[in-house]
Amino acid sequence: MTASVHHLEQLLLHVLVQLIIMIAAARLFHGLALRLGQPGATGEIVAGLLLGPSLFGALFPEASLWVFGSKPGDEIAVLSQVGLILLMFQIGSEFHFNLLKDPATRRTMLGVAAASILVPFALGLALGLASAATLAPAINPVVYSLFCGVALAITAVPILGRILRQFGLTAHPLGVIAISAAAVNDVIGWLLLAAIAAIGAAAFDPGGFGLKLLGLAALGAVLMLVVKPLLDRLIGPVERGEKPLGPDLIALILALCFGAAIVTSSLGIFAIFGGFAVGITVHRHQAFAALWRDKIGVFVLVFFLPIFFTFTGLRTNVLGLDSATDIGWCLAFLAASILGKILPVYAAARLSGFTPAQSGVLGSLMNTRALMELIVLNVGRDMGFIPQDVFTMLVIMAITTTLMTGPLLRWLLPKTGHVIPQGVDA
Numbered sequence: 001m002t003a004s005v006h007h008l009e010q011l012l013l014h015v016l017v018q019l020i021i022m023i024a025a026a027r028l029f030h031g032l033a034l035r036l037g038q039p040g041a042t043g044e045i046v047a048g049l050l051l052g053p054s055l056f057g058a059l060f061p062e063a064s065l066w067v068f069g070s071k072p073g074d075e076i077a078v079l080s081q082v083g084l085i086l087l088m089f090q091i092g093s094e095f096h097f098n099l100l101k102d103p104a105t106r107r108t109m110l111g112v113a114a115a116s117i118l119v120p121f122a123l124g125l126a127l128g129l130a131s132a133a134t135l136a137p138a139i140n141p142v143v144y145s146l147f148c149g150v151a152l153a154i155t156a157v158p159i160l161g162r163i164l165r166q167f168g169l170t171a172h173p174l175g176v177i178a179i180s181a182a183a184v185n186d187v188i189g190w191l192l193l194a195a196i197a198a199i200g201a202a203a204f205d206p207g208g209f210g211l212k213l214l215g216l217a218a219l220g221a222v223l224m225l226v227v228k229p230l231l232d233r234l235i236g237p238v239e240r241g242e243k244p245l246g247p248d249l250i251a252l253i254l255a256l257c258f259g260a261a262i263v264t265s266s267l268g269i270f271a272i273f274g275g276f277a278v279g280i281t282v283h284r285h286q287a288f289a290a291l292w293r294d295k296i297g298v299f300v301l302v303f304f305l306p307i308f309f310t311f312t313g314l315r316t317n318v319l320g321l322d323s324a325t326d327i328g329w330c331l332a333f334l335a336a337s338i339l340g341k342i343l344p345v346y347a348a349a350r351l352s353g354f355t356p357a358q359s360g361v362l363g364s365l366m367n368t369r370a371l372m373e374l375i376v377l378n379v380g381r382d383m384g385f386i387p388q389d390v391f392t393m394l395v396i397m398a399i400t401t402t403l404m405t406g407p408l409l410r411w412l413l414p415k416t417g418h419v420i421p422q423g424v425d426a
Contacts (some may be wrong), residue, residue, distance in 0.1 A: 015075055018067060019307070025051055026306035038406045039162050041305075045370060045399055048309025054318040072314045080311040083304020084375060085275035089257050090297050091158055092279020093289040105177060108352040113181035115348040116366045117153045117188055120340035124152030127336055131329055136387050146196045147385040151376060151394050152337045154189050155182040159370035159402060167409055168421040169365075174358060178365040186372055190273060193376060197268055197383060212267045219263050219277065227256060228281040239287045245295055253278070253292075270379060305371075312374050315381065316395045320388065330393040337397050338404070341367040357415035364408035373398035 025047040033043025050056060057064040068076075128145025136144045160182050161170075169175030198212075234252070237243040260274030282288060321330055342363035349359035374395065381391045413420055 011075070015073075018076065018310075019303075021067060022048075022051065022306040022310045023303065026309065027302070037410065038403065039159060039166055041159050041162055041301075041370065042399075042402055042406075044306055045309050045312075045374070045402070048306065048311070048313035049316055049318075049395070049399065050313065051310050052313035052316055053320075054313070054316060057314075057317075058319055068310075068314055072311050076307060076311055076314075079304065080308040081271060083300055083308055084272040085257055085261050086254075086296070086300045086304065087158065087371075088272045088275035089253070089279040090289070090293060090300065092276040093282050093285070093292065094161065094279075104352075105173060108349070108354075109177045109180045109184070111348040111352060112177055112345050112362060112366065113184040115344035116155060116181060116341055117185055119344040120152040120337060121149040121192075123336040123340040124149035124333075127152075127332060131332075131390075134325065135329060135390050139384065139387065143196060143199060143385055144390075146192070146199070147380050148333075148390075150189055150192050150196065151373065151380070151386075151397075152333070152340055153185065153192075154369055154373045154376055155185045155341075155366050156368050156370040156372040156402070157182045157186050158372065160365060160368050163365070163368060163405055163409070166406075166421075167413060168418070172418065174361050174365070174416075178362055181366060182368075185366075189372075189376065190270075190276075193379065194268070194270075196385065215263070215267045219260065219267075223260070223277055223281050227278070231256075231282050232285075235282060235285050235288045238291065239285055245288075245291045250296065272375065308374070312378060312395065315378070315388075316392050317388075318392060318396065320392060326389055326393075329390075330396060333393050334397050334400060337369075337401055338367060341401070355416065357412050360412045361409060361416060364405055364412065367401050368405045369398045370402040 026044040029043035029047035029050075030040035031043070033046070034040050051068070053064070057068075125145050125148065128148030129141065131148075132139070132141035132144050157179065160179055164170045164172075164175040164179060169178075231253075234249055238245050238249065257275040257278045260278050261271040262274070264274040264277065265271035321327055342360075345363040345366045346356075346359045349362045350356070354362070377386070377391055377394050377398065380386045381388075386394070410420065
């Protein structure tokens with residue numbers, strides 16, 4: 001066996017050990033979370049955090065170093081990004097824009113979306129400006145503060161969708177408003193993140209930025225005018241039951257997702273956005289989206305998502321917040337994120353005629369951050385918008401706000417007259 005083959009074999013064995021540990025831990029904590037009344041994905045997020053320096057690395061440093069190394073390896077980083085591209089396709093394909101045809105529902109959704117974006121963004125911006133000198137002295141304070149605003153404004157569409165299924169709210173007016181407002185919230189969040197990336201560039205060139213916008217518009221035009229009609233024609237027979245979801249169509253969609261990811265990455269708008277853009281082109285085909293979720297999506301959730309959660313956990317060291325100043329700022333971010341979501345959404349819902357309990361449900365749902373927040377935080381860390389300690393603070397915020405949702409809904413939903421279904425795997 002040559003040296004290069006031996007090295008490749010050793011690398012493969014090392015990655016396989018990592019995969020076994022990540023997937024097993026994710027499934028274990030998924031089941032534990034369900035038994036505690038939480039969405040299974042919440043347990044997977046916690047599992048990823050515990051595999052990092054916050055627990056495994058602290059208790060068994062030598063074993064952690066042997067399994068995961070001193071930092072996440074490139075192979076884990078790449079696998080996590082591939083998984084996110086596929087997940088973002090699924091998220092885009094499951095958007096229910098048709099649920100907003102009712103004018104009253106649409107007005108309420110827009111009010112909830114505006115409240116859930118503007119207030120937490122303003123609070124995050126203010127906290128960023130106040131903490132920049134202390135927490136991020138080496139980072140452009142404007143870029144850092146703007147990113148803090150985006151981080152507090154995010155709502156997690158994927159986890160929210162799973163929570164709605166768990167609590168039987170998918171077709172309920174409250175669920176429709178929440179998931180639609182979260183979708184608007186996340187799209188605006190991604191656009192703001194792209195703008196911050198442009199502002200944070202070492203040499204901001206208005207002409208170059210304009211060309212990137214034209215490139216994004218060209219991608220959108222190609223997707224709508226070329227890709228969408230093609231996929232409509234290919235997906236139609238699958239939805240009508242005339243053909244199965246076969247390997248050729250799966251291969252085409254994978255190629256489109258990865259191709260769009262290359263384009264969006266080249267435009268400086270993150271590779272994972274390419275998968276989302278392709279997903280949007282097929283969002284009208286909900287039967288197809290369900291087939292894709294059952295055939296491909298389950299594998300993405302079981303295999304790829306634990307890799308991303310562990311990748312995030314390996315970069316998060318809760319024990320690194322070891323000073324009163326760090327803990328104080330962490331609590332400040334947490335309080336601003338919770339109050340900045342729940343109270344404005346509650347007020348917007350009350351103004352739209354909802355009862356206090358219904359308004360509280362909407363506020364609790366919009367406070368869910370989880371996966372989308374973790375994606376945004378990893379982008380911000382990679383681009384140098386936030387330092388390590390602030391990354392950790394915001395990860396804690398993302399997990400805490402998501403863990404709150406289940407207990408709040410179990411308390412509030414009975415007050416609205418809604419019966420919570422039992423035994424739904426989320």
